[in-house]
Amino acid sequence: MSRFLQCLAxxxxxxxFQIGHASELxxxxxxxxxxxxxxxxxxxxxxSSEYDRKKGLSAFFPTINASANTKWNDSDTLEKxxxxxxxxxxxxxxxxxxxxQSVIDLSxxxxxxxxxxxxxxxxLKHHKIINDIIINVVEGYFSYLKYHSQYIATExxxxxxxxxxxxxxxxxxxxxxxKTDVYEAYAKKEGNVRKLADIEKNLEVALLKLQSTTQIxxxxxxxxxISENYENISTQEEQDxxxxxxxxxxxxxxxxxxxxxxxxxxxxxxxxFYPTVSASVNYxxxxxxxxxxxxxxxxxxxxDLTLPITNGGSDLYTYQRDANKIEQSNIQYEQTLxxxxxxxxxxxxxINNNVNSMRTLKSMIISNYAVYKGSxxxxxxxxxxxxxxxxxxxxxxxxxxxxQENQYNYxxxxxxxxxxxxxxxxxxxxxxxxxxxxxQKRFDITLLEQxxxxx
Numbered sequence: 001m002s003r004f005l006q007c008l009a010x011x012x013x014x015x016x017f018q019i020g021h022a023s024e025l026x027x028x029x030x031x032x033x034x035x036x037x038x039x040x041x042x043x044x045x046x047x048s049s050e051y052d053r054k055k056g057l058s059a060f061f062p063t064i065n066a067s068a069n070t071k072w073n074d075s076d077t078l079e080k081x082x083x084x085x086x087x088x089x090x091x092x093x094x095x096x097x098x099x100x101q102s103v104i105d106l107s108x109x110x111x112x113x114x115x116x117x118x119x120x121x122x123x124l125k126h127h128k129i130i131n132d133i134i135i136n137v138v139e140g141y142f143s144y145l146k147y148h149s150q151y152i153a154t155e156x157x158x159x160x161x162x163x164x165x166x167x168x169x170x171x172x173x174x175x176x177x178x179k180t181d182v183y184e185a186y187a188k189k190e191g192n193v194r195k196l197a198d199i200e201k202n203l204e205v206a207l208l209k210l211q212s213t214t215q216i217x218x219x220x221x222x223x224x225x226i227s228e229n230y231e232n233i234s235t236q237e238e239q240d241x242x243x244x245x246x247x248x249x250x251x252x253x254x255x256x257x258x259x260x261x262x263x264x265x266x267x268x269x270x271x272x273f274y275p276t277v278s279a280s281v282n283y284x285x286x287x288x289x290x291x292x293x294x295x296x297x298x299x300x301x302x303x304d305l306t307l308p309i310t311n312g313g314s315d316l317y318t319y320q321r322d323a324n325k326i327e328q329s330n331i332q333y334e335q336t337l338x339x340x341x342x343x344x345x346x347x348x349x350x351i352n353n354n355v356n357s358m359r360t361l362k363s364m365i366i367s368n369y370a371v372y373k374g375s376x377x378x379x380x381x382x383x384x385x386x387x388x389x390x391x392x393x394x395x396x397x398x399x400x401x402x403x404q405e406n407q408y409n410y411x412x413x414x415x416x417x418x419x420x421x422x423x424x425x426x427x428x429x430x431x432x433x434x435x436x437x438x439x440q441k442r443f444d445i446t447l448l449e450q451x452x453x454x455x
Contacts, residue, residue, distance in 0.1 A: 024222055025141055025436075028214050029426075032137045035215035039133060042126040049115075049122040056115035059108040068095040092288035094296075100280035107276075110268035117261040121254060127423065128250035133213060134426075135419040139412050140210035144220050146408035147203040148439065150401045154199055156443040157397040158192040161390075165189045168386065181386045188390050222436040230355045230410065233348055241421065245344055246337070248422030255329075255336040262322070262329040269319040275307045340420065347417045354410035361403040368396040 033039060074089045102108060165185040171177045211217060233241070246252060279302065286296040308315070375392040378384035418424060 024218075024220065025138070028141065028210075028216070028218060029134055029137050031216045032133050032214040033130060036133050036213060037215075038129050039126075042122075042129045046119075046122050046126050049119040053112075053115040053119045056108075056112035059102065059105075059112065062099055062101040064097070064099050066095070066097045069093070090289050092286060094284065094286035096282060096284040098280060098282040100278060102276070102278050104275070104277040106271035106274050107268055110264055110271055113264045114261060114268060117257055117264060121257045121261065124250060124254050124257065128254070131250060131419055131422075131424055134424050135415050136213050137210065138415045140206060140213055141220055142224075142408050142411045142415070143206040144203065144210055145223050145439070146405060146412075147199055147206055148220075149223075149404040149408070149443075151196065151199045151203055152440065152443040153397055153400050153404065154192060154196045156445060157393065158189070158196055160393065160445075161185070161189040161192050164390075177386070184386055184390065188394075221439050223439045224411070225437055226407070230358050232352045232355050238348055241348075241417075242341070242344060245340065245421050249340050249420060250422065251336050252333075252340055255333040259326070259329040259333050262326045266319065266322040266326055269315070269322040272315040272319070273308060275305060278304050278306075280304070344417075344420055347413055347420065350413045351410065351417065354406055354413060357406050358403075358410070361399060361406055364399040365396070365403055368392070368399045372396045 070091060070093045072089070072091045074087075076087050165182075165188070168177055168181050168185040172179060172182045207219065210220075280300075281302070282298075282300045284296075284298045284300075286294075286298075288294050288296075372389075372392040372395075375384050375389045379386065379389045
């Protein structure tokens with residue numbers, strides 16, 4: 001595994017499995033795997049395809065049938081010469097046993113092979129669904145944390161703007177500030193109210209989707225720490241990851257199996273033109289208590305050769321249709337490769353952009369905080385206007401929200417990349433998840449005094 005993959009597991013999905021309070025996401029994933037509707041439906045689909053596979057296998061075993069019968073025979077014979085009538089009534093009993101076996105029938109061979117491929121495809125789809133659900137939980141969990149961090153920051157900004165509005169309103173009543181300052185402070189406060197409502201909506205929707213995926217009522221209570229260990233994906237690492245994806249991506253593997261299935265289906269259709277050979281043996285016994293009291297034993301051995309000649313072109317059209325689907329499957333495989341590579345490239349760009357933006361956003365927070373503190377002091381002594389102070393405050397909180405969004409988007413994008421690369425290694429994630437902390441309920445702006453040291 002490349003250094004970047006190890007870094008991904010360590011930096012991003014460290015929260016997935018661990019002991020104590022940070023095992024919350026582990027439990028959430030377990031519940032999602034257990035309860036999610038898509039996974040449950042997929043399980044039944046795999047079971048059904050297993051039965052279909054066994055059904056195809058049964059065609060290679062002999063067929064044995066047994067039957068028994070009893071008959072009552074009643075006859076009345078009239079002789080025309082002397083007009084005499086002879087009546088005869090008797091019953092007869094019998095039973096038969098037959099055994100038949102297909103000796104040569106290639107359609108059954110190909111039918112079984114198609115059933116095998118169907119089973120493998122459904123099993124792969126099932127594992128892909130589980131993989132996607134795990135990543136959906138991780139994405140939903142961190143989306144909630146992203147909106148939560150933005151919510152408490154915006155809530156803090158709203159509290160600050162409400163306090164400032166009351167202060168400006170009181171100062172206007174005392175004749176110290178103009179009415180326009182009151183309007184400006186009020187507009188700022190109401191803008192924060194609207195902004196908070198939008199974030200709250202996003203927060204509730206993220207929680208709703210997370211609970212829908214897991215089918216449990218839970219609210220995330222742990223969060224990740226700010227980390228310095230974000231790295232760009234180098235060109236060499238990108239090439240290694242892309243090669244890994246091409247051999248392990250679920251969509252690509254499923255597309256390969258679908259192509260194989262199309263080939264086998266075409267061969268199955270073509271086999272309808274081939275002769276078939278079957279053998280059978282039938283034993284029949286009849287016991288009749290008529291006037292002669294006859295018993296009959298009859299054994300018939302049969303070896304049948306069937307050569308198809310024509311059925312109106314139905315088999316030919318079926319073969320042409322299935323042969324056409326081979327090219328269709330090849331095109332779909334190429335499309336899957338292209339789509340996967342586009343998604344891969346897009347995630348690489350997004351991740352590298354997240355990493356490159358991280359340091360810039362850190363610097364912006366530090367600079368905007370310094371400007372905000374300076375504007376506060378300058379406003380008090382009258383060298384800065386209220387507009388200057390409000391602008392500095394907006395810039396500060398906007399940079400905080402941008403940083404938070406970028407950090408969680410980085411985590412989400414790396415999660416998506418790991419899903420694109422193939423199966424998720426839950427044990428690896430569990431071993432590395434040890435850095436989550438209790439979720440912060442309130443945003444303390446004074447902590448930005450230490451922000452420079454943290455970053």
